[in-house]
Amino acid sequence: MxxxxxxxxxxxxxxxxxxxxxxxxxxxxxxxxxxxxxxxxxxxxxxxxGCFNRPVSDFAAWKITSATLSPENAREGLKKPANQSILQVEIQNRLAIPILLPNLEISLTDAEESELKSIELAPKEWLPQSWQESHPDFSKFGAPAGEIIQAELPITLPPNAAGYRVRILYPQ
Structure with a gap:
């Protein structure tokens, strides 16, 4: 025992x-x-x-509940260049324990599904500033159990972009 x-x-x-x-x-x-x-x-x-409590990285914990790419100039009255867009992402920690925040990878593709551009964002880059301020030690403690995070990320699209994918990953 x-x-x-x-x-x-x-x-x-x-x-x-x-x-x-x-x-x-x-x-x-x-x-x-x-x-x-x-x-x-x-x-x-x-x-x-005595324990060393650290958040763990677990792909199974995360669920991307929505990801929408919309042209920013449609909302701004064409003030911005035509290839500027906003990616809205909602991600959730589905486990009952804190989990280390992942990086987000955005892959932009053409009509034939060939990758045109890949963007990798660390948590400090994709987490909303208000969320970072309300969770000042997020890099140490991770995302709380059940936490839903909504982020809006400005993205410049290549001229022939036709699709996108959003994935989570942990750097090695």
């Missing part, structure tokens, strides 16, 4: 995200209750033995 307790303590940064239920309601009630018990045990172990 003692070996099991110390094993949990040593592997907590891999074990907790793997067992964390999803906030979006897709987890069954048994797994939610079991995870709640595991968190209470983990908190007691951490208070007794």
């Amino acid at each position: 003692l070996l099991l307790v110390f094993g949990e303590h040593l592997s907590r940064n891999a074990l907790l995200p793997a067992l964390a239920p999803r906030i979006d309601g897709t987890s069954n009630s048994f797994s939610v209750a079991a995870f709640s018990l595991l968190q209470r045990i983990d908190e007691k172990l951490c208070s007794a033995l």
Whole structure:
């Protein structure tokens, strides 16, 4: 039993995200209750033995709920160049624990789906300034459980751009 307790303590940064239920309601009630018990045990172990609490990176935690690319000049009365657009992205941490914020990668493609341009944005570049101010230690603690983040990103499109993809990634 003692070996099991110390094993949990040593592997907590891999074990907790793997067992964390999803906030979006897709987890069954048994797994939610079991995870709640595991968190209470983990908190007691951490208070007794000390823990290094750091957010973990987990692709499965993130859900891009919407991504829309719209011309900025349509809203601005043609004050901006024709190739200036706004990418609106909504992303959610679906797990019941804080998760490290990912980079966003925007791939712009032509009509044949060939990539024209790829843009990679670190969290400081894509997170709204108001969100960064309300979560000053986001790089240390990650995004809270269930957090939904809405961002608007200005993007200059190549002249023959016809499509786009938004992906999350963690730098190596």
